[in-house]
Structure formats: structure tokens, C-alpha cells
Amino acid sequence: MKSGGRCLLAALWLCACSRSGNQAEAPAPRGSVVLASAPKPVVKPANGSKPTTVPAAKPKAAPTDETAKEHPKLIEQDDLKTEEPEANPYSESVNLKLSVTPRVNALVLWGAKQMAHLEAGKMDTEIIRPRGSGPLDLEIKAEGYMPYHTRLYADRNDKIGIRLYRLEEAPSLFGYKRSAEAKKAEAEKQK
């Protein structure tokens, strides 16, 4: 935990702060290290020209009814569905089930620890953990497929089915375009 705050501070420090008090806006959360900052949209000036200031557009005023600024969401009964109660919410251990497709040889890792070795015909694994011992952030590695990260919760019985993706399937995934844009922007920044 502390290491997270430290790395965030490292980033802040590198950002050359002038007078103390003007450095960080939000306090550094004591979490782990966020890998990438929010990607900023990059606007490439045409033909190497300097970016120009776009005059602010004339604003539209809001409707006069102060209660109707946006379109509030109707709260349906279905929105409020309580979880299925567990048979024994105070049991000492929980069962965590992971099911992986397609049928390939795969390793299930929890940090540096191998939790399971999956192979055709045995693509499910069950892990028993003490209740409330913290979530399992798992990484599933299989040759020819992109590493897959998922989480199983140990504060309840939990199960999840995942599908591994080949690299060529990446463009169909949410975030692919933004990840590529961020990478490109980073490369341009380094130039």
C-alpha cells in the first residue's frame, strides 16, 4: 500500500514543483501504483502549424426549470435487486470457481504463485480460500493468447467464466483504440 503512495509521490516529484503548496490537487491515495495516467487527447496541428486558440462558442443557457437540467434516470424496481442470500454468510471458507475457454493449456497465477494448470478437458478450477482473506487477482496465461486479468472475491462464494483472446482479436475489445492512441501519444512525446 505504502509503495503505491510512494510511486505517486515519485511522479509528483518528477513533475518539478515550484513553491510548496501548489503541487498536488488531490491527496495521494495510499493504494498501489497506477500504471498510466489518464490519456490526454492529443490534437495534432495540421501541417506543423501552431495550435490555435478556438474562440469559446456562444453558450446555450439551460432550461428555466431547475429540476430538469438533465434527464434523471427512473429508478425501477429491478435496479434494486438484493443479492441472493448465501446459505452461510459466516462460513470459514469460500469456494471460488474459474472456468476458462477455449480449451488450451493455461496457467492461473496469483502473484508469483501458480494456482492451477489448465488443459483440454480440465478447464475449470476450484479454489478454496478463507472467507474475507482478500480478493484473488488472477492472471491467466496461455500461449498464443493475451494475458487475462480477472478477480475472484473471497468474501463470498464466487464463480466466473472467462474467454481468452488472441492478439488479432484485440481490435474488437473495448479500449483497444484508446490504448493505441495513448501509446502513440507517448511515443510522440518522447520524440
Added chain:
Amino acid sequence: MKHVFLLGTFCAFLAWAGGVSCRGKDAATPAPSATVPIEPAAKVAPAAKATGGAKPTPPAPPVDGAAKPNDEPLPEASSRLPPERRALQVVEGKERVVDADVARERGLVVVDLSDDFSPYIFQDGKGPGGAPLANRYRAVFVGLANDRTDGDGDPLPPGERNYLELYGVPPSLSVMRKRFLEDSGRTCEGTVDTAKLLAVDGIETWGRTTEKKEIANHLYRGQRLEAAQKKLGAASLEELAVKDPRYAGEVKTHMRITAERAAFVEVEKRLVCEGLLDASKHKEGSYDMPMRNAALDFQQKNAVFAQADLTRGTLEAMARPLLENDFQALRRVLAERAASSGRIIEDGSAIEAMPKARKNRPRKPPTYKNSAGQDVPVPDLVGQATDALMARLGLHAAQDALAFFKRHAEGDFRSLRAAVRFPPLPEYYGPQMDLVAEIDRGDVWYSFPWSEKGERRGQYRDRFPTFTLFVNWRGEKVPLVSWRTTVGGWRTEVAADGQEYYRYKESDVGHRVWRHIVAAPVWLPPTSAPLGSMVKTKWIAGGYPKVVNYDETGPGYLSAYGLVAGIHEQMRSHGGGLAYFDNGIRTHGSFDYLSLRGRFSHGCHRLYNNLAVRLFSFVLGHRRAKALGPMALGFRRTFYWEGEVYDMRLPTRGFYYQLDPPLPVDTLKGRIKGQLKQPITEYMQKPGVNYGGSAPPPVSGGPDSKAGGGQ
């Protein structure tokens, strides 16, 4: 006018820090026994009928007059009594174990001092038919408070400490015990020159790239001034400035930085002495990473509102003896326990809700009418209860606390409870209080804060947003607390075209209700949320893998909705009846404690996490409420980031409570400043950014865009 803001902030901090008011004790808290006439307890509102699934609540402390006059000794408990029934009573300085149930019957409050403590809102509930409803965040909260786990509930690496008080998780008594015992063995007072620390208003620090340059500049400036001093025959730099005023500015800067560098050395010594900085990893004279981390730990350990900046507040805390700081921390911890066990909220801040008085006149303290028709001041109950608890435990000074912790082994805190008589509750207390929340948006500017040339326009605010909780009592609205909060304003947002624009995020005005209160709420990141911040690395089981970052989503103290949230719902006619609508506005806790000092939200009303926990625990304790339990969400988002696939899974929205009837929340319009009297509803282009001539897309966003995560 700056002092108004500073005073308000200071008052809010004092309130946060345990119910001390800005007015001074005399004005804030007249002795209740002297001012509150006796009234039979039967006059209090009748107990609410328990509904199916209602969460059982412990009996409330006595209301005015029902209290026995003396904290009489109770019979000693049998040694066979189970730990949860045992409570400590201190009579004439002697500790004895009594039966907690007997103590409650006699009108004493049994304060939970155990390491297993969690605020009321995180306790398990009962569903229909008495089925248990597990409040899952409770285990994480307790793990964090005891330095056992991190925010996910994973074990904390050896030697790591959670300094999370500013994030709403006060340390447990065992952690405080360890702190006292460790700090008592340190002798920082002899090694740190406090005069040097207090000789400056703060210490200027720099980033790695500029630090060397700035320090070299300082040395060079010193040499130049010394040469000039010799040349003009001045006895000192001050004399040089007088003899040749051209040097005045440089002399002033030089003297300031010289004093700050001297104070910096003392800061280094203090951090090393306090065991927060490993001298072998730190380069002397440099504000490097190890020292920044140590300063941040110091600030978070001592609830100093700064972010590793060496502010005056930080230096003042460093000038205090270690045990004195620990004693202040203990008071804050006990204030939370007292507020929770006594189910009280008044902390002396309600005066902020009173109209400003004329120049040089104190504000009129808030009052309520008692049964005799007299105006009685609203007491600072949290402050008084904390005083009572500390006095009863004999904790008058740091050394008393040290003795207390030496007397009690760590194991004692597994189940320690103390039976204490709290000040009598005001007459307006009862199981079903007529509570109303009000949010004043303060000064509001709708106009775009940049000119067409891209220059920032000044939008001065004299009145800042405030949150006030009232009780309707005998025809009057009696303020119980009044805290600083946030309202929406201009925020950046990634639009559908992938570009970043400014958008005015408004806080709704008008009548709303809290129907649902959520413990450990989950925030759903909108699809426009930056994906890079959704991935982090974390030390897990001997490795350092990449994982999905659940910090912002929660549940947890870092969640965009904080530790607890009240959903603002609007009742409207719909389909021939009335229906509830959600426009995404919540009153919620926030990890971003510095944002409460004048920044804007995405529309939500933020409170310090610990105050939000206090508030909603209080509401649940004094309104008819039903624990609904963990609300299913089943959210899953699979996304790609830098060659790997991530699965974000959020099975639960949080632990829900339903208020019946809902509690009214009114958001006042505030004072609209400037020419524009209505908010701008479309995206505004950021000055200096080339958008290629394209017009901004239409605005979008669901309810979760109001929290905005850490953006």
C-alpha cells in the same frame, strides 16, 4: 475576506477533529445539567415500530432529565460473563469490570473500545425472517484500522502502517497503544530545535530537476550579497538592504530561504527520530522520495491537511512532543467511538448555520426550545461525550494515556468496552427524529471561467457550500451540524469524439429525498473514464503483477463515493403515480479531503469520510430504516490495455439501507454571481486547444458521471 474562508475551514477542521468548536467551550457548551431543565423521558417521540428486516439498534442514552445525577459504581461483574457483556467502569480512579447490560439499564453508555469496532453503518443487518445480511466491508474496515490489511482486504506487508484517519478510518486502540509505547521510547525533543521549525511559515521545496538548481542559486545569491555587504561596509544583510534598497528584495529572499533550509534540517531530524524516515535511504538536504513519503506519513498520522508540502501546520505538529501528537490522535479516535456509541452528532459546528452577525459581534449560537419554552443552546455533544469518556478513563494528558496503555495489554483491546455516563441528550432526541438535510450551494458562478483569449476570469466566492442537518422541533428548524461540502462546477470531460472539453456539472437545486443510504458504495466508471488509470501494479503473493485498479470504483475509502453515500432521489409523477428518479447526485464521503477546501465536484456533495460515516450512522439510528443488504450489480467490463486483457468485476453496489419515510434533502440555489443566471449545458472547448474546427458533440453521461472518480 480571506480570513472568513480560513476561519470556516478551521472550524470545519475542529469539528472534524472531535467536536471542538470555534467559539470556545463556554459559548459552545454550557453545562447541560445547569441549563437544561428536567423533563420526563416519556415526552420523547414514541419508539418506531420495527418493520420486517429492521436493523436492531442498541438502546439510546438517556434524554434530558432521564439521566441519573451521579455516575454511581455498578456491581462488579461475574468472571463468567462473556467478553461482549463486560465493560470497564472507572470509579474514583479504580478500574472495575461491570455488566454492560446493567450499565445500559442504569443509563450509562457502553462505549466500544474494542479493536473489532466498526461504525454502526458497517455492521451486519438482518433480512426478512431474521436472515443475516453480511456487511462485507466491515472486515476490511476493521483490518485497515488495525494495520492488518490493505484497502482490498489483502494482508499488509510486514512493517507497513495504514495512516488512514484522514480517509475516514481511524486507528484502533491497539494501534494507538503501539504508537504510544513506541513513541515513549523516542527522545526527539532533545534532538530537534523547535525554534528553528517555528521560525518559518513553511518550507519551499522543489521537484528533483529544480532542487539542485534552486539550492545552487541560493548559495550563489548568498555569495553575491556577502560581497556587496563587504563592499558597502554593512554589518549585516539587513543593513545592506537599508544602505542600498536595490538589494532589499534579494536580502529578503535570501533570509527566508536560509531560515527555511535551517528548518528543513530539523524536519529531517524529526522524521528520522520518529521512525518515519530511514536515514540510510535519504540524501541529506534533499527533499527526495524517502523524505516526501515520510512527511506524508507524518501528516496522515497526525491529521495534518497537507500533501507532503512542508506547511506551517506540519511544522507546528513537528514542534510538538511525539506523545502530545499521539494524545491528540487518541482524542480524535475516542471522539469517533463516543459519537458512534452515543449515536450523537452535534459537534459544535451548527453555529456555522447561523446568520452572520454584524461586525465584531459573535454569531448567535443555535438554540432549541425546551418544554418550559426556554431557548437552550444546541450542545456540542460529541465534544462533551469525548470529554466525559476521557475524564472517566483518567486520560487527562499524554502521560495518563501512556500509563493507560501500559496498564492494558494488547489483548485487552480485543473486547474492551467502557461504561460512561454521557451528557443528557437534548429533548429533541428520539428514535424517530424529524430530520431535514439542507445544502446551500453558496456563491455560484455559471459563466465560463476563461475569456476568449484564454485568460482565467476571477470568480471570487465569499460564501462556500455548506451541508446542514436540522431537526424540526417545536415549530423550529434546529441546526445540529453544519459542515463544508462541495458543489459542481466546471470540470473536464472526455466527450464522445474522444476530445477533452469543459462541462458545467451542476448540483441539482430543489427538493429531494434520501431514500437509500449505501455503506461502502460502488461507483461505476463511465465508458469515457480513462482506461490507463483502471490498471495498476500491486504486490501480491510474492509477485508484482498488473491488476485492475478498484480504488476509484470501490468499495473502499478511496472510492469516488467514499465510504458511504446518500442517494438524492427526486419524487415525480410518472405513469399515473409517483416514482423516484436519480440524477446522479449523492451526498457522500470523499478520500479527497483537500477538495473540501474550496474545489468543485462533478455535482455531488462531498464530506470528509469520517463525517459522512457519522452522519449516516446517526440518520440510521434516529429514523425508521431497513437494511436491504448487499445490492446486486453484476457489472463486468472486459477491456484491453497495452497488450493485455482486463476484467473489471463489481458484483455488488454496496450495502443498502432504506429509510421509511425518506428523509427530505433540500438543495438551495445559493447566490448566483456574474451576468449569466443559467448554467451552460453544452461542452466548452478548452482554451489553447486546437479542435480542428469541429463543433463539440452533444453532452452525455449517466448518474455515475456526477462522482467523476479521481478526475
